[in-house]
Amino acid sequence: SQQGEEDPQALSIQEGENATMNCSYKTSINNLQWYRQNSGRGLVHLILIRSNEREKHSGRLRVTLDTSKKSSSLLITASRAADTASYFCATWMDSSYKLIFGSGTRLLVRP
Amino acid sequence: DTEVTQTPKHLVMGMTNKKSLKCEQHMGHRAMYWYKQKAKKPPELMFVYSYEKLSINESVPSRFSPECPNSSLLNLHLHALQPEDSALYLCASSQEGQLSYEQYFGPGTRLTVT
Numbered sequence: 001s002q003q004g005e006e007d008p009q010a011l012s013i014q015e016g017e018n019a020t021m022n023c024s025y026k027t028s029i030n031n032l033q034w035y036r037q038n039s040g041r042g043l044v045h046l047i048l049i050r051s052n053e054r055e056k057h058s059g060r061l062r063v064t065l066d067t068s069k070k071s072s073s074l075l076i077t078a079s080r081a082a083d084t085a086s087y088f089c090a091t092w093m094d095s096s097y098k099l100i101f102g103s104g105t106r107l108l109v110r111p
Numbered sequence: 112d113t114e115v116t117q118t119p120k121h122l123v124m125g126m127t128n129k130k131s132l133k134c135e136q137h138m139g140h141r142a143m144y145w146y147k148q149k150a151k152k153p154p155e156l157m158f159v160y161s162y163e164k165l166s167i168n169e170s171v172p173s174r175f176s177p178e179c180p181n182s183s184l185l186n187l188h189l190h191a192l193q194p195e196d197s198a199l200y201l202c203a204s205s206q207e208g209q210l211s212y213e214q215y216f217g218p219g220t221r222l223t224v225t
Binding site for chain 1: 115117151152153154155156159167199201203212213214215216217218219221
């Protein structure tokens with residue numbers, strides 16, 4: 001079952017622009033994670049934000065979490081062609097004891 | 112070594128074949144996972160092993176049989192699969208059996224059932 005819905009489903013931007021992806025979820029979480037997947041390959045963990053955190057940074061990535069709205073956003077600044085990939089949010093709920101992935105956003109960065 | 116390896120990379124099998132997917136990690140992680148991913152969809156959890164014991168089976172059909180011979184290895188035995196089982200099969204691991212930590216994924220096995 002899907003816990004997270006991501007928006008937009010697909011995003012196309014020019015190199016150098018910022019990319020913002022949003023994730024909404026339905027029930028209380030322990031943490032929320034973002035992963036990147038290059039076409040047909042394994043997922044790479046990007047960042048984990050815990051339910052008591054509001055914002056986290058890692059390099060060109062900025063993640064926010066609003067537990068009152070049950071939503072998170074991933075901002076990629078100064079995008080590069082190499083950022084072209086699918087991005088998934090994933091939520092961890094203690095009640096389900098597993099990581100559940102959102103529907104994903106396909107990002108295309110045009111050179 | 113922060114790598115999860117999976118073999119084979121590609122597998123084509125008939126519906127009457129028996130084959131196995133293999134996954135290995137040497138990060139000392141004590142939780143290992145199998146996911147199935149269809150094109151343009153998110154990964155779907157199949158099985159979770161924690162400290163070499165099966166802790167979660169997401170109602171996966173018995174034609175998929177997982178095995179965890181030791182803390183570094185995870186197998187997925189396949190038998191009498193259906194064409195709709197064609198997908199990317201991903202293995203992942205996380206540290207110390209704490210299932211809420213980030214997961215490290217292998218590159219996947221692309222399975223085609225003919």
